[in-house]
Amino acid sequence: MEKRNKFSGSLGFVLAAAGSAVGLGNIWRFPALAAKNGGGFFLIVYLILALSFGFTLLITEVSIGRKTNQSSLTAYGKLNKKFGWIGVISAIVPFLILPYYCIVGGWVLKYTVVFITGQGKKAADSAFFVNFLTDPKWTIMFDLIFLLLTCFIVFRGVNKGIEALSKVLMPALLLLVVGIAIFSLTIKNKETGVTGLDGLKYYIVPNVDGFTFGDYFRVVMDAMTQLFYSISVAMGIMVTYGSYYKKDDNLVRSVNHIEIFDTIVAFLAGVMIIPAVYVFMGKEGMTGGAGLVFMVIPKVFESMGIFGQVVGALFFLMVLFAALTSSVSVLEAVVSGMIDKFGMKRNKAVISEGAIAAIIGMIICLGYYAKSIFYMEVDLPNGAKGQQLLDVFDYLANNIFMPIVAIGTCILIGWVVKPKTVIEEATINGEKFGRKGLYKVMITVIAPILLTLILFVSLGIIKLKG
Numbered sequence: 254m255e256k257r258n259k260f261s262g263s264l265g266f267v268l269a270a271a272g273s274a275v276g277l278g279n280i281w282r283f284p285a286l287a288a289k290n291g292g293g294f295f296l297i298v299y300l301i302l303a304l305s306f307g308f309t310l311l312i313t314e315v316s317i318g319r320k321t322n323q324s325s326l327t328a329y330g331k332l333n334k335k336f337g338w339i340g341v342i343s344a345i346v347p348f349l350i351l352p353y354y355c356i357v358g359g360w361v362l363k364y365t366v367v368f369i370t371g372q373g374k375k376a377a378d379s380a381f382f383v384n385f386l387t388d389p390k391w392t393i394m395f396d397l398i399f400l401l402l403t404c405f406i407v408f409r410g411v412n413k414g415i416e417a418l419s420k421v422l423m424p425a426l427l428l429l430v431v432g433i434a435i436f437s438l439t440i441k442n443k444e445t446g447v448t449g450l451d452g453l454k455y456y457i458v459p460n461v462d463g464f465t466f467g468d469y470f471r472v473v474m475d476a477m478t479q480l481f482y483s484i485s486v487a488m489g490i491m492v493t494y495g496s497y498y499k500k501d502d503n504l505v506r507s508v509n510h511i512e513i514f515d516t517i518v519a520f521l522a523g524v525m526i527i528p529a530v531y532v533f534m535g536k537e538g539m540t541g542g543a544g545l546v547f548m549v550i551p552k553v554f555e556s557m558g559i560f561g562q563v564v565g566a567l568f569f570l571m572v573l574f575a576a577l578t579s580s581v582s583v584l585e586a587v588v589s590g591m592i593d594k595f596g597m598k599r600n601k602a603v604i605s606e607g608a609i610a611a612i613i614g615m616i617i618c619l620g621y622y623a624k625s626i627f628y629m630e631v632d633l634p635n636g637a638k639g640q641q642l643l644d645v646f647d648y649l650a651n652n653i654f655m656p657i658v659a660i661g662t663c664i665l666i667g668w669v670v671k672p673k674t675v676i677e678e679a680t681i682n683g684e685k686f687g688r689k690g691l692y693k694v695m696i697t698v699i700a701p702i703l704l705t706l707i708l709f710v711s712l713g714i715i716k717l718k719g
Contacts, residue, residue: 261412264420270315270491270511271510273579275515275518275579276575277357277579278483279483280575282541283522284523284526286476286479287299287527288539289475290475292458292459293457294472306700308508308512308692310659311484312504312505316495316504316674318493322496325489327590327594333665333669336661342654342658344590346488347584347587348606349649349654350583351403351587352617352646354580355580358577359396359399360385360386362398362399389618392618397614403580407599418578425574426518426574429574437525441532447531489586490583527539530550534553617643620643663704666696668697672692
């Protein structure tokens with residue numbers, strides 16, 4: 254068994270954990286949800302949930318990791334043998350996510366290269382993304398490059414790999430996000446007179462005109478699901494990173510910093526994207542998912558003229574940083590579990606999982622090629638129509654297994670080993686646990702109910718309109 258490495262200090266842990274939390278969901282999902290759900294009203298709901306629901310799940314998982322000194326695969330069973338199944342499911346989640354996340358990372362890498370080499374105008378063509386997506390030799394090549402880069406970083410270990418990368422990329426990412434957000438506010442459409450500040454107003458001013466009770470419920474559910482997927486819980490990552498966190502560091506303060514970092518970047522992603530899209534395409538241009546980043550945003554950059562090439566290159570570089578820090582954390586969750594459970598050496602674990610992810614990734618890439626046996630168009634229980642293989646993997650990991658892991662965690666901590674297990678671990682050095690009363694209520698009652706709602710929406714038992 255390898256000796257367990259530790260982050261050098263709180264800063265290394267916070268940047269690594271924030272790097273995991275700040276991913277593609279912040280950039281291509283958060284702005285679209287805010288635009289759809291009443292702008293500032295969505296932001297208020299999201300902030301309230303981040304300070305309650307998000308805090309509860311984050312501090313629970315980090316505490317479990319530090320207390321057991323284990324990755325998620327073995328940590329839950331160490332707290333209570335009957336709940337070892339949570340660890341198994343939580344280990345399946347990153348195993349499913351890694352192959353397709355590296356594919357999407359490959360898409361980002363492709364667009365970064367396109368803009369850096371001055372070919373951004375090509376990317377503005379609606380057919381560009383579709384042509385790239387349906388050509389497996391290119392998608393596979395960029396997938397493998399991104400996967401190899403991810404494996405190399407994890408291969409180097411906790412300190413020389415993950416922490417060293419996070420200390421460089423996270424400050425750089427924040428600078429790029431702030432810089433692009435400021436630029437987005439300064440742009441103006443000469444034909445219509447619409448400015449970036451008009452777009453900012455559309456983003457941050459609450460607008461609930463005509464909202465029904467069902468609309469309010471949808472906003473809360475959208476904010477909650479976005480937060481749940483954004484903060485990297487229920488996929489083994491925060492438990493694993495918690496196991497690398499030193500006993501004498503302030504856990505509560507570090508979790509607060511992760512919350513703040515993730516929420517700020519999510520908000521700034523909206524400031525980057527919504528004003529720019531609003532100026533050149535109006536509110537009708539707002540969409541979610543890959544279409545926003547790979548089809549809508551390139552059109553916006555083309556509308557900016559010569560500045561669009563530069564801003565586009567910086568934007569996709571920023572997205573690449575976000576994707577890489579997240580993919581590294583996903584791979585580390587799998588690798589750490591293999592080390593803890595099977596006593597594997599890090600290098601063998603990285604090579605084994607990397608090879609498996611490469612094979613699965615190739616199959617998923619072929620799923621977009623109409624002549625392939627892996628091509629499919631299926632409807633999912635959550636209402637998504639005509640989905641491909643990548644979407645099926647994403648649905649299983651994010652919409653089914655993750656809520657189950659989180660519900661199981663709440664039952665284990667809230668009702669079996671009791672909230673004091675987490676509270677005592679978080680205050681082991683005499684730190685103040687500022688939201689102790691809120692935490693107890695959330696972990697025992699409110700969070701399990703909210704997570705069950707998320708699962709019911711995913712299964713199609715509850716249907717959200719809009």
